[in-house]
Amino acid sequence: MYVDSSRRTVKTFQRPRVPKQTASLPNPHHLLEDLLSNPIIRKLLGWMTKAGPDGKCFFERLCENYDRDWRLATWLIDLGLRRAGLDKETMKFKLFHHPPTVRALALTARSIAHYGLTTPQRFVAPLFVVWNFTQACNLSCEHCYQNSRHKPDADELTLKEKIYLVDQLADNFVPFLAIAGGEPLVHRDLFPVLEHAHRRGIHLTIATNGTLLKPETAARLKEVGVKYIEVSIDSLDPAEHDAFRGQKGAWARAVQGIKNSVAAGIRTGLATCFTRHTVHRVDEMVQFAIDLGCKTFSHFNFIPVGRGRDIVDVDLTPSQRELLMRRLTHHLQQGYINVISTAPQFGRSCVIYGWQDGVFATGHAGRGEGRKTMVLSRYIGGCGAGRCYCSVQPNGNITPCVYMSSQKVGNIREAPLAEIWNNRLFHVLSDREDRGDHCGVCDYRNYCGGCRARALAYTGDVTAGDPGCSFNYHLWNEISAAAPEALLILNQTVAGGDNGREAVMAAPERQWEPR
């Protein structure tokens, strides 16, 4: 949905919707929802989060000076904390004196002041940015969405431009930055950029293949403020992993990399992209992560983009994905390890298979227990592409998701982030009513929304149903039966973002060729 020049609301979905298969879900309610919907409170939030001359808002200054200079404010906050039964030291450590959390809250408050409380919540800037730091990688993985090579591209951002990008993120209150690739550890600009981002108060994480994660590298990463390292291992069988990753010995080095990261005292996660050949070993994989000392198990949804288009036949069927989500929900509920997934169905899965007071995944905000978290996940859960998350390509292109690199909405060299963020494609992605197939009528759309990258990769239409979901089996069957040239059902270009640039909603540049 977007609002055109005559202020009309325009829905853009073109795939026909199907009869609803889900029963209406009673949505839990929280008093805070009434409070945040109040126009006076919205005005107050807007005032508290308006950036001052030094780039900081009142809310940030309040948190900074809590338990320091602002005695009266400290006394009032303490009074509130005591009444709410919250521990002062915990709140001080986890909230008031933790810059990323303060920035996340400030950004959320600014977004509510600007858009109001919407389901799902729209944001005035991304909460989470994944930066594909370089195109260069020391491996040649079969499923690489980035189509990485052994050399960086000629048009990649220079160090000066990278620093400018970090400043842009910090000025827009972006709290979380994940550096991916390619392989970020092969690039010499990585550490200066990390140091700068840390100085600007951004929470840093790195996704790596782990082969270059030596003890001294891990120690250096900790020193420059990296809080979380995610290492990819795709199989328990070293030979299978090495074949998938295109290098002998990659498995052993990746496992050693995880051990080095854990030993350095950095929160470490194991990331796996399951295929039809490996999905049956999900329980063993999670146990392997626990045994290695990982705190998080991260499931990466296979999307047939980049080199992944050549191995599309290993993509999970909706049925296999449903069972995978079930197992992952089980492990999340067990609590031995944190579980996250890039499949938006995981949000739905936590609701459908969990108890009302159980653990829920809230997408980019981690997990939590009980009704409060469930209410939260209704606002920020599911697919965040172009809504609370975006991706930066090595050349500075901004795209809604790492899996949607063809969907450029702007370049950081040409325009500031705030201007790029406000484009028509992101407006469409933020509206979960604007969907075809079952995604448009599903009762779980606020917790899930369907994977937009998967819809785009298979149908060429970013608003189509997610063919990876059990409720969209008709679409999966249609795709499986279709001829390759018929797959790009809605290959179209929608011209003109609100800022005058092109928001291209087209199929990938290269057509998908199934085996």
Place this chain on the structure above:
Amino acid sequence: MPAAEWIALASLLVAVVSFWRWQRWKARARSRQQDVEVWREALRAVAFESTNALNAIRAHLNDFRQVNPEVNMPEHLNEIAEGTRRIARVLEIAEDPHTWYRENRARPKRATPVGTTEFAAPMVGEREVN
């Protein structure tokens, strides 16, 4: 005792009894309100768990049918699907009992009850199992 005192005493008695009854009524109302609140919460929790269980059954039934298109005796699956539709109706009633009550009252009475009288799935012995 003079009549005026009797009247005063009687008035006092009436006032005390009225006050006592009022307090008692208030306590009952409070207790009833709490009951209603508890029932509402419980109903919401029941609806939540049932809806999700129902949707999980539907998702897996759908998957099962797709994975096994040539299932033996699909009538059983049809009966499960029919059962999920009935549970969905129950949940609709739980979500908005007022509408259900109004519709139910407005509907004309029939001589014979509406509903299926035959099993969709054959009984044992009715048909040979492959």
